[in-house]
Amino acid sequence: MINQQRLVQTFLDLVRIDSPSNFEAEIGLHLQARLDALGLETEIDAVGNLVGRTPAGQGHGDWLLLSTHMDTVGVDRGIQPVIRDGVIYSDGTTILGADDKSGVAAVLEVLTVLQEQGLSHPPLEIVITVGEELGLYGARQLDTSRLRSRYGIVLDAGGPTGNLVVSAPSQDNIRLTVHGVSAHAGAEPEKGINAIRVAAEAIAAMPLGRIDAETTCNVGIIEGGTARNIVPDRVKIIGEARSRDNAKLEALTATILQTFQDATERHGARLEANVARTYTTYRLTEEDPIVQLVANAARSLGHEVHLRAGGGGTDGNIYTAAGVPCVVISTGMADVHTPNEHIAIADMVAGTELLLAAVRSATRNS
Ligand SMILES: [Zn+2]
Numbered sequence: 441m442i443n444q445q446r447l448v449q450t451f452l453d454l455v456r457i458d459s460p461s462n463f464e465a466e467i468g469l470h471l472q473a474r475l476d477a478l479g480l481e482t483e484i485d486a487v488g489n490l491v492g493r494t495p496a497g498q499g500h501g502d503w504l505l506l507s508t509h510m511d512t513v514g515v516d517r518g519i520q521p522v523i524r525d526g527v528i529y530s531d532g533t534t535i536l537g538a539d540d541k542s543g544v545a546a547v548l549e550v551l552t553v554l555q556e557q558g559l560s561h562p563p564l565e566i567v568i569t570v571g572e573e574l575g576l577y578g579a580r581q582l583d584t585s586r587l588r589s590r591y592g593i594v595l596d597a598g599g600p601t602g603n604l605v606v607s608a609p610s611q612d613n614i615r616l617t618v619h620g621v622s623a624h625a626g627a628e629p630e631k632g633i634n635a636i637r638v639a640a641e642a643i644a645a646m647p648l649g650r651i652d653a654e655t656t657c658n659v660g661i662i663e664g665g666t667a668r669n670i671v672p673d674r675v676k677i678i679g680e681a682r683s684r685d686n687a688k689l690e691a692l693t694a695t696i697l698q699t700f701q702d703a704t705e706r707h708g709a710r711l712e713a714n715v716a717r718t719y720t721t722y723r724l725t726e727e728d729p730i731v732q733l734v735a736n737a738a739r740s741l742g743h744e745v746h747l748r749a750g751g752g753g754t755d756g757n758i759y760t761a762a763g764v765p766c767v768v769i770s771t772g773m774a775d776v777h778t779p780n781e782h783i784a785i786a787d788m789v790a791g792t793e794l795l796l797a798a799v800r801s802a803t804r805n806s
Contacts, residue, residue: 441553442792448785451528451545455521455537461511461577464488464570468510471544471568478551480566487581488570493588494563497554499803501562505592505764506550506795507579507755508543509572513777529782536781538773543595544568546771546792550799560803565589569755572596575613575718579755584762591730592766593798594756598773601790602743604734605768607723608750608757609654609682612693616700617712618642618664622673632671633709636664639675642703646696654749655683657692684721684749719757723749724765734767737797741790769794 459467468488475482480492490510512519516534523529530536547566554561565588571577597605618639623632643659650656657680664675681696683689697713704711724731726747735745756766772787 441557441796442549442789443553444785444789446552447545447549447788447792448528450548451542451788452521454541454544455519458517458519459510459512459537460515460517461513461571461573464510468570471510474548475551475566478555480551485582487578489578489582490566490568492566494551496563496803497561498558499560499562501802501804502590503563503565503588504799504802505565505567505587505589505759505766506547506799507567507569507592507594507759507766508547508596509540509569509578509755510544511570511573512537512541513539513573526786527782527784530779532779534779535777536783538771538781538783539776540572540596540771542771542773542783542788542791546595546788546795549792550796553796554799559800561799562802562804563588564799567755572755576753576755576758579758582758584758584764587759587762587764589764592756592759592764593730593734593795594754594759594766594768595771595791595795596754596756597750597768597770598776599748599770600743601770601772601787601794602738602745603748603770604731604738604745605750605754606725606731606747607684608719608721608753609684610686610689610721611680611682611718611753612689613716613718614679614681614693614696615714616677618675618677618700618704619710619712620671620673620707623671625669625671629671632673633707635672635675635709638703638707638709639664639677641706642700643677645703646699647692651692652688654685655681655688655692656751657681657696682752684723686721719753720761722757722760722765724767728765730765730767733802734769734794734798737801738794741793741797743794
């Protein structure tokens, strides 16, 4: 039922439209035009999220959310897709952007198939967000109170088609500034408090990396100092902590803050801390109707189903927290966020077939 050639063409077209996070205006309008052409009612919200709705075709059922994101990670532009042995790569100098344009292409293909073949489907709500790679920025700005869906499918994972991601961690975004005292590094260093030294001691002492099976943390950015010969009075540290257990996350974040507090006190420096919960953990089970629906669709296509825990948040965290429980499915993308990112055409087709089967099985015929 899926038209492989059309699906691949759609994907290649999308990949060639630059859309790093914060620069989604062009692709947003392109996607809106495509949804309009498919007869959906569309709108772009104040931050650039594209929302499209189509009533049920030839059937009934609860509103079903299909969500993907239109931004690509980092700043890469001018992406040139290359097909080798049935696998789509970039030319090796950039990411491919299969994360998440393979998801967008799958949604467009499914909508096209439903329309051209007059297939029954439930009312569908399409949300294509901006800024997902910035920490679910678009989804967090979305007016979720206007969502009509009972449940949803987010296309934003890799791995075998039968892997269904049904849980995700909470994440704390941790921004710290160590304030020291500047001084001339040669003439009177004893008058200074070296903020880089304070930060270094704290980072060396804090928990880092994998903490346990469901808990991790990282220091990702450090910025500070102004000149070789000035004792630095300021250093900024940006990190994160994640866990699928909120109590563990709170304890970990508290430990990190305490470690920095101790180091700054030891040196007479001052700590400015800013912690924000970016998204909140959730866990669905095979009892949840959306899990049942997608799992049954996958089995009907011959896939072995595994319910998996995700290591990262997706827009599904936001929708689930807003009362629209979401399963995250694989689009077939692999090695995302690297120049080796790729997607096998067979996997892209399999993910799209799963989406189509799940959408069709959500129809109530009455
Ligand atoms: Zn993604």
